[in-house]
Amino acid sequence: MGRSASSAAPGAAAATAFTILSQLCGAAFLYALLKADGGWQVIGLLVLLGVGFFLLERFPWINDFVMASLTRVPLITTATAAVIVLGFPFLVGSNTYILHLLIVAQLYAVLALALNFQLGSANIPNFSTGASYGIGAYASALLALNFGMSFWLTLPIAALAATLFGFIIGIPSMRTRDTYLALVTIAFGVVVQQLLNNFDWTGGPNGLVGIPAPSLFGHSFASPLQVFGWKLPSQANFYYLSAALVVVAIVTAQRLHGSRIGLAWNALRADEIAAKAQGINVAWYKVLAFAVDAFLAAFAGTIYAFYVSYISPDNFTFLVSVTIMTMVIVGGMDNIFGVIIGAFLLTILPEKLRAFSDYRLLFFGVVVIGFLMIRPQGLFPQRLRQYGVHR
Amino acid sequence: MVELFVQQSVNWITLGCIYALLAIGFSLIFGVLNVIHFSHGDVAMTAPFIALASAQGLAAALGATGPAWLVLAVVAAVLAVGLIGAVLDKVVIRRFRDAPAMMALVATVALGIVIRELIRHLYPQGSNPHAFPRLVSGVAFEITSVPISWFSLLVVGLTTLLVALLFVFLRLTPLGLRIRAASEDRVVARMMGIRDDRVFRATFFIASAIGAIAGLLFASYAGVTRFDFGVMTGLLGFSAAVIGGLGSMPGAIAGGLIIAGIEVLAQTFVPDGASYRLVFVFVLVIVVLIFRPAGLLGRTIMEKV
Numbered sequence: 001m002g003r004s005a006s007s008a009a010p011g012a013a014a015a016t017a018f019t020i021l022s023q024l025c026g027a028a029f030l031y032a033l034l035k036a037d038g039g040w041q042v043i044g045l046l047v048l049l050g051v052g053f054f055l056l057e058r059f060p061w062i063n064d065f066v067m068a069s070l071t072r073v074p075l076i077t078t079a080t081a082a083v084i085v086l087g088f089p090f091l092v093g094s095n096t097y098i099l100h101l102l103i104v105a106q107l108y109a110v111l112a113l114a115l116n117f118q119l120g121s122a123n124i125p126n127f128s129t130g131a132s133y134g135i136g137a138y139a140s141a142l143l144a145l146n147f148g149m150s151f152w153l154t155l156p157i158a159a160l161a162a163t164l165f166g167f168i169i170g171i172p173s174m175r176t177r178d179t180y181l182a183l184v185t186i187a188f189g190v191v192v193q194q195l196l197n198n199f200d201w202t203g204g205p206n207g208l209v210g211i212p213a214p215s216l217f218g219h220s221f222a223s224p225l226q227v228f229g230w231k232l233p234s235q236a237n238f239y240y241l242s243a244a245l246v247v248v249a250i251v252t253a254q255r256l257h258g259s260r261i262g263l264a265w266n267a268l269r270a271d272e273i274a275a276k277a278q279g280i281n282v283a284w285y286k287v288l289a290f291a292v293d294a295f296l297a298a299f300a301g302t303i304y305a306f307y308v309s310y311i312s313p314d315n316f317t318f319l320v321s322v323t324i325m326t327m328v329i330v331g332g333m334d335n336i337f338g339v340i341i342g343a344f345l346l347t348i349l350p351e352k353l354r355a356f357s358d359y360r361l362l363f364f365g366v367v368v369i370g371f372l373m374i375r376p377q378g379l380f381p382q383r384l385r386q387y388g389v390h391r
Numbered sequence: 392m393v394e395l396f397v398q399q400s401v402n403w404i405t406l407g408c409i410y411a412l413l414a415i416g417f418s419l420i421f422g423v424l425n426v427i428h429f430s431h432g433d434v435a436m437t438a439p440f441i442a443l444a445s446a447q448g449l450a451a452a453l454g455a456t457g458p459a460w461l462v463l464a465v466v467a468a469v470l471a472v473g474l475i476g477a478v479l480d481k482v483v484i485r486r487f488r489d490a491p492a493m494m495a496l497v498a499t500v501a502l503g504i505v506i507r508e509l510i511r512h513l514y515p516q517g518s519n520p521h522a523f524p525r526l527v528s529g530v531a532f533e534i535t536s537v538p539i540s541w542f543s544l545l546v547v548g549l550t551t552l553l554v555a556l557l558f559v560f561l562r563l564t565p566l567g568l569r570i571r572a573a574s575e576d577r578v579v580a581r582m583m584g585i586r587d588d589r590v591f592r593a594t595f596f597i598a599s600a601i602g603a604i605a606g607l608l609f610a611s612y613a614g615v616t617r618f619d620f621g622v623m624t625g626l627l628g629f630s631a632a633v634i635g636g637l638g639s640m641p642g643a644i645a646g647g648l649i650i651a652g653i654e655v656l657a658q659t660f661v662p663d664g665a666s667y668r669l670v671f672v673f674v675l676v677i678v679v680l681i682f683r684p685a686g687l688l689g690r691t692i693m694e695k696v
Contacts (some may be wrong), residue, residue: 125493172677176684178492179427183633184680186626187673194670198663318626322500329497360511365504371496374485 015069020080022066027084031091033348034098052380061378085243091234098237101348103307106242107300109343110326113249113336114296117256119226119325120288120334120382121265125182126290127321128169129297131192134316136298137160138196139304141208144306151306153216159298165192166294170287177272189321199312207312214306237305244301246340249296253336256292264332265289266385274376326368332378341379395659397537403648403655405543405612408550411647415557415640416598423594424557426495429609430503432625434476435602437506439523439610440514440618441470465526469603476599477592485591510618511531519615520694523610547606552645554573555599561599561640565589570594602628614657627672634679636689645687648677 029045036042036232069075092098111129118124139161140154149157171208172184188359196202203209213222221237256262267275276282305311323346351366353360412434420428426432446464453460463655483502487495511517518692527545530538561567572580581587609624610616631650635642650672657664657671679687 119493123491124495172681179421179637180680180684180686182427182493182496182634183630184677186631187680188675190626190669191673191677194673198666198670208572248626249618298440318622322497324498325493326501327492359512360509361504364500364507365508366456369483369498372490372494372501373483376490376494 001127006090014255015072016076018066020070022069023077023080027088030344031088033352033377034092034101036352040384047348053375054096057375059177086240089232094233095335096233097236099239100352101351103235103238103242105347106246106325107304107328110242110249110300110339111324112331112339112343113231113246113253113379114293114300115328115345116253116323116336116339117292118175119266120339121257121262121269121288122289123255123269124173124286124289124291125178125334126169126185126194127182127318127325128185128189129293129324130188130316130318130321132162132165132297133301133304133320134196134311134313134351135165135294136301137316138202138208139298140302141305141311142202142243144211145208151302153218155299158302159295160292162289162301166291167287168289169294173286173290175285183197184322189318193313193316193318194199196316199269205281205313207214207310207314208305209310211305211309211311213309231334236305242300242303245299247389248299249355250336250340252292252296257336261285261288269334330368330371332380332382334380334382337382338380339376392533392630394537397534399557399655399659401537401539401543403652404547406608406655407648407651408628409605409608409612409647410631410651411644412553412601412608413548414631414635414643414647415554415622416602416605417629417632418638418640419594419598419601424591425492426484426500427629428484428598429496430479430506430599430621431499431602432480432623432628433503433506434472434599434629435606436610436616436618436621437475437510438468438472438603438671439445439616440510440517440521440612441471442512442607443521443523443616459522460583461526465607468607469600472606473596473600476595476602480591482593484595487580488591503625507618507621511530512540514618517618520615523616524613524695525551525614526607526611542611546612546633548602549608553604554640556661557597559642566590566593592666593683600604613672623669630672630676633687634676634683636686638690639688643690649679681683 029048033042033045038044083328088102089099092102113128113135115126118126136158138160140151143149143154144151150341169185169188173181176184178284182361196206215221219225219237221241222234224234225232225236225240235307264275264280267278267280268282272282304315327342327346328339329342330346331340332338350364353363413432414437416431417428420431429590432658439658442461442464446461449460449464469667479502484499486496487498490500490678514521525542527541528539531544532539561569569580569585569590570593572583572585573587574587577587580590605628606621606624609620613620627650628647631646631648632643635644635646635650655677657668661667683689
């Protein structure tokens with residue numbers, strides 16, 4: 001691995017050009033997919049995507065080369081990404097539907113990154129991310145509606161509530177494993193969803209209505225955003241907010257991956273008993289994985305609640321957890337970049353398949369199964385940890 | 392009070408038998424392939440639709456309606472679902488037997504979506520609930536003035552018969568021996584000359600056919616069937632198999648009875664229990680797995696590095 005990577009290592013100038021070009025290509029593809037209308041355009045783009053991944057499969061050095069040039073010039077990579085993310089709403093203009101899709105995709109990206117701590121890093125199944133997401137959304141919405149708290153104050157409180165929930169789920173995870181643990185998390189998810197559906201103070205099946213829009217420095221998020229004379233629709237506020245959350249999630253994931261905690265999780269994934277023999281506190285790290293997942297999921301839930309201003313138990317069902325899980329597996333476990341791509345694809349794809357109107361769920365299921373059969377390691381497989389390679 | 396007790400006991404055993412039949416399918420498939428077939432519930436719930444369609448087809452083709460033809464339709468449905476199971480195994484599920492467990496889980500959940508959507512699109516007005524007849528009607532006898540229906544007796548009798556047949560099949564027939572061998576150790580079974588693909592096919596046929604019977608009984612018990620019933624029945628059957636201990640037949644039966652028991656108890660004795668019944672069921676599942684992490688009758692496997 002080391003030899004092929006070094007032989008393909010690009011020079012600084014080539015890396016810079018390639019970095020900017022590849023990211024622009026990615027953004028252009030995303031834009032085209034979002035703009036695509038009608039069955040044939042969507043199918044054409046999907047075929048293009050399929051060809052791209054076929055090439056990646058046949059020629060793995062392309063992937064190595066891209067990754068090498070991205071890491072060669074990290075500052076330029078970050079700057080290009082920032083420009084693309086900040087500039088995207090200007091490109092989209094007044095198309096609120098596209099902005100809405102992007103916001104939802106970003107929130108799912110955060111949820112998928114949250115789940116990735118367990119499923120990807122430590123190989124712990126968790127079907128209760130949807131429940132943590134729901135607890136975050138409900139906690140913040142209830143605080144805002146009943147006590148008039150501001151969005152910024154409910155954010156940490158909701159996260160704490162969900163983290164507590166994460167610890168509670170973590171307790172059985174100390175004893176059960178694999179399929180049995182999967183069922184425990186499914187059970188937790190169903191219980192939370194059913195309780196939200198039945199309690200009076202959560203509004204029952206009707207949910208909570210009229211969650212007020214947040215405001216920052218006197219600027220209400222419900223009003224259009226004015227930047228340098230450009231007028232962006234009000235969704236742009238939430239677009240930037242969720243983008244900021246994605247950045248927080250990425251930084252958290254990277255820091256944790258690089259820390260002893262991430263290493264301990266990887267050790268759990270490789271072999272739990274061997275990890276225990278090495279003196280790793282298995283129970284604690286498992287519980288910690290659940291807590292971190294719930295913490296991040298609650299952030300996403302809070303933003304979602306304040307964005308759509310209406311939440312109901314239907315938003316947080318078992319199938320939502322399964323969708324998040326599919327995103328992680330399709331994107332590539334323990335690969336931050338892959339997980340985000342998976343979240344974006346699986347959010348945007350079903351919407352675009354509306355061209356097939358009633359058949360889109362069927363199509364979605366077939367695509368997921370076909371994908372898992374053809375490329376079971378995910379779009380971007382996990383990368384080996386590299387040590388002692390300081391450039 | 393006695394009436395209530397008898398009445399609810401009958402409900403409990405009827406529902407418990409249906410869940411047990413579903414759980415047996417999960418357990419059988421897991422035992423042999425080591426794969427959670429999460430769409431088993433959906434496969435099972437195709438049976439009522441196939442039965443309805445073939446009953447209507449028979450009525451249209453031969454102008455014949457009546458109990459005899461209904462039985463024929465039901466048998467056709469059971470065989471058809473068995474075949475569906477075998478085909479799904481060959482096309483999809485078998486490919487995941489060596490994949491990480493979570494991958495098989497997600498794939499079969501997606502498969503469940505596909506099956507539900509296919510029912511919805513292929514069956515006329517598939518999005519709506521469809522009435523499903525009681526397979527047998529009438530009251531057999533009374534215990535303390537509580538009528539015991541023929542249907543409950545049919546459910547209990549059929550379950551007992553199926554379990555007995557399955558036991559005999561697994562213990563005394565050559566194919567049963569191969570299935571047990573493959574579930575013990577697939578690699579060694581292959582070395583002994585056992586064609587594992589045939590074992591998988593047979594297992595899926597049997598598990599799906601038993602599931603189909605459970606699906607038909609469930610639709611008949613509820614009096615109605617809908618394309619998405621498979622989600623909850625599947626989840627409950629899976630829970631029953633897991634708390635009983637995956638791979639264990641007595642465990643699956645015990646799990647089914649326990650799940651049905653808590654459901655009936657919640658509905659009878661807790662105010663507003665009907666809407667909270669799933670909460671009680673899944674809290675019980677959590678509690679059981681905390682104290683018995685491998686299920687009630689599951690084998691605890693010693694781990695080696």
